[in-house]
Amino acid sequence: MQFFFEVLIGGLLAGVMYSLVALGFVLIYKASGVFNFAQGAMVFFAALTMVGFTELGAPFWLAIALSLVAMIILAFLTERIVLRPLVNQPQITLFMATIGLTFFIEGVAQLSWGAQVRALDLGIADEPIEWISLNTGMSISRFDLVASGIAAVLVAVLAVFFNKTRVGRALRAVADDHQAALAVGISLQRIWVTVWIVAGFVALVTGMLWGARNGVQFALTFLALKALPVLILGGFESVAGAIVGGLIVGASEKLAEVYLAKYVGGGGIESWFPYVLALLFLLVRPEGLFGEKHIDRV
């Protein structure tokens, strides 16, 4: 039983990381209806830029600030070059445009900073906390706990931003109804830039946490793919859904790996289990746990 809980908690903590990636998706999807496949590439780009500046000798906080500036520039360019000309196109077209954007960002990131794997040290030890392992016998990494803490703070800040600030309210208005938002004088373009900047910020945080755990490398871009089942479980439009979905995916894939793998022929089912889970879930509840219900015949 203790082992079960250890796996479960490990999975949940890994799920926090998935949630962070999914959060970036949800932000953009809510405000502009764009399914941003490039979120994974943005995570990679942000982390690589951050490490790159550190290697050039910039202090920690300056490197973060400079990376944020890079993400802001990226947001402006994306809005101007990709989104604005594609206004009113079908969602699938925008989705494919973001696949193109993914390749572009990956190329630019590796061209400017090189392709080798970098280590990123945030100064948080990735080792079990003694107090917990002494008292309960479970080993839980300090790093995972700090990461979850950061995720919680991030979600809280975003919640305040969405609910209490003027820009946040405008964002929600755009998400509800583009035309009505335009009618009351909200500039769509400004909102899009804002939301891409926020998503870029989330990408930076995610990239730093993942990068510190697994090294800053190209594999970070595949995070985007793991975020897809998270979104399906949680619903495309819901911040809370992204968090809960991430936790479910993280926990279930670890549990499946440990308890289910021997029935289907061996390990490695982590690679596809979340997708199948999401698929089964789709058949029951296509809008996700917290998504908006669409009446949609297929």
Place this chain on the structure above:
Amino acid sequence: MLPPLRRGSRPLAHRLDSRFRGNDGPYMLYREAGQFRTTYAEDQQLFPIRQDRIVAILFLLFAFLVVPIASVMPGLDRMIDFQYWYSGVLIPFLIFALAALGLNILTGYAGQLSLGTAAFMAVGAFAAYNLELRLPGIPMLASFILAGIIAALVGIVFGLPSLRIKGFYLAVATLAAQFFVVWALQKFGWFSNYSTSGVITSQKLVIFGYAFDTPMKRYLLVLAIVALMALAAKNMVRSSIGRAWMAVRDMDVAAAVVGIPIMKTKLLAFAISSFYCGVAGALYAFAYLGTVEPEGFNLDLSFRVLFMIIIGGMGSILGSFLGAAFIVLLPIFLDLSAGTIERGFGLALPSGLVSNLTLIIFGALIVFFLVVEPLGLARMWQIAKEKLRLWPFPH
């Protein structure tokens, strides 16, 4: 009694008219005036315009006769490296065109976005290998066809969710196919006859006792298969089934209302698309690489095929070929130009520059095409033809 009409006595307007009618004018190469279709058969032919017909026939003659003959001509092979052209350019181009054709049927015509093309190709490749391995004496072509059918069955299974979901959700379903198939092929040694990490080496390509052992022979085989399947696809998309696909793509509710069976249509699109991808995968293993592993059929390959149809043209048979040519040739072109720059300026480009530039150019092109011409190269070709029809007159 009226006098009989003599030549030269027609009114001026008639004479002028005959000037415009002919295709023989020096500057009116592409003109369909005067080509009347008087029977249904003529109206329904593949290339109703004579010039298109001629170009198509010339192109096929070139591909089937001129290229092979040129490659066996003594002397020419010193100027052009035909072996490289066959195995490095033409064969992959044709195979990718076939896969793109398959994806185009599903995504371009039936409107179901798929990110799992490579998985269906992998199914085809491994099915053909196992059929040859476990059923000794089975004809190669039969195993290719059966491999396509097996891929089609897998396609139907992963197409089932499309009955309930569409758009991004469906993309996730096909992603599940992508990861699951690659995982299964790696995990279960049976598929690869228990070789390490699932690598298979294809059997010798022998059809009816004739060994396709040189690049030229393999090229001709692939060309024949691709040409036949492209012809079949072209006819499919302009028959009732293709129209049903397009109706479902454009508005499924309306399609259902006019009596198109949605379930059958969608599953058929998945089956036929996967059949094409499966055959492409079998050729990929047998005629192109020879040795393949499950990891080779990764998501990147799926994306490459997707890019082919975006750049080439969604919902266009010609577009699949144009896109495949573009995606196959672009990295080669970039490599060559990088090499030229290195030699020309005597400087060493940093490693990885070209591959990263390729990524950037691919990405930029995707966005460019979606913004400027969402229907891709095929549409540009069509516009060019429209222009040529009027040229040199403005209207």
